[in-house]
Amino acid sequence: MDDELNALRRTRMRWNTPLSEPHADLLLDRMELAGGHLADLGCGWGELLLRALGRAPDLRGTGIDTDGTGLARGRAAACERGLQERVKWVEADAATWDVPAERAFCIGAAHIFGSTKAALEALTRVVLPSGRLLYGDGFWAAPPTPAAQEIFGPDLLALPDLLDAADAAGWRVLHLSTAGQLEWDDFESTSRAGWAEWLAAHPADPRAAAVREWLDRRLREYVRGYRGVLGFTYLVLGR
Template sequence: MHRRQISSIAHALHPVAAPLSDASVRTLLDRAVPDGDARLLDLGCGSGTWLLRAQAGRPGLRADGVDSDADTIAAARAAAEAAGLGDRVAFHAQDAADFSAAHRYDLVLSIGASHAFGGLLPTLKAADGHLAPGGTVLVGDCFWEHEPGQSTLDAGFSADEYDDLATTVDQVMAEGWVPLYGHVSTREEWDDYEWSWTGSVSRWALDHPEDPDHGQALDAAAEHRAAWLHGYRGTLGFVTLLLGKEPRP
């Protein structure tokens, strides 16, 4: 079973691939999405959930989503067509770092996709390259709630992979970005996300006992659950930032 297939199953009940509740997503979109006609770009859009939700009650929006997983992009296109949004949202199956467009965007999103660019600051640099004057960026990434112990490192992390929240924000500001709003995911949001992830994969395995991938799915859920409960629960945080930038001289 390919890891992308596991991810698709894991997010069946939690389509936002980040530890954010539906209420938090609505609040972030209400803060971030410009009024009236606007162009949005999601770098690392996955199944397109953010862009599809942004369209609710905003008929003037036009959006592009980019992700390297062709199957996920195909599912995003199907969801947009089913919602009657096929003429307002376009999805592109390609590396987000290589995407280019003939126009700039009023809002660029990249939530939990910094791995595609090599980290948070490179993600912001890529987003800036697509941003229209006066535009904003909505970016989500991890940070350390406190210094990781050995159990967190054993779960597959390195101590220098992230910084604490204050340092993370300081680094963002040092690159010329101005925080306009932020949301730190709560323990409840993290737990709901992780229980949904592991539970969806486990449920799939129990519902497909004859599938040759049955055992691998159970193992993947168990490995993920152990890494979370014994490793990074309460140590790994997630922050979503709405950022602007002073006009270029």
């Protein structure tokens, strides 16, 4: 897809993870935000980062991602909320980020480190020993279908194994919660909504067939392949 369509695809998504507003508030509560620095590794457009800054006036933030379109959306949102002086946006590989921080987010970005275990180990070098990490990652909530394994690869863990990996990396679990089915369904629906709206308005566009095929395939993969099989957990971790 071209840049125009890529920019449109996530426009109806609040954040790029299965997460409701009340669940987000709970996670931010458990992070005990105050002053210092918050690094969001693989931030996308940094919506949760901006909400954290809105809660804690003495907190500074940095969003790190390779997606320039997402970072531009984050910059615009920061300006709209008067937060532009307290947040930096860095276009870089978050797996190479090594600036220590009192708080960090890494949600749905384990793949940039290579695996869940590698991510949990690397993040110990970012979060200060007295700090907290909000870590979000997928896990097998039920035995995976062949289709789900093909989509998500062989390295996804069951939840107990993911917790073992956190423990082996030196983390203590301070809070654990998982995305509910409604959160998943909303996430999947909003991930398709931007292109679905475009398709309804441009049915004769030469790109319409490819967009329609993607929308149909994404819904089919979700319902037939990983709905109720792929879980997502949010861990607040300390040491």
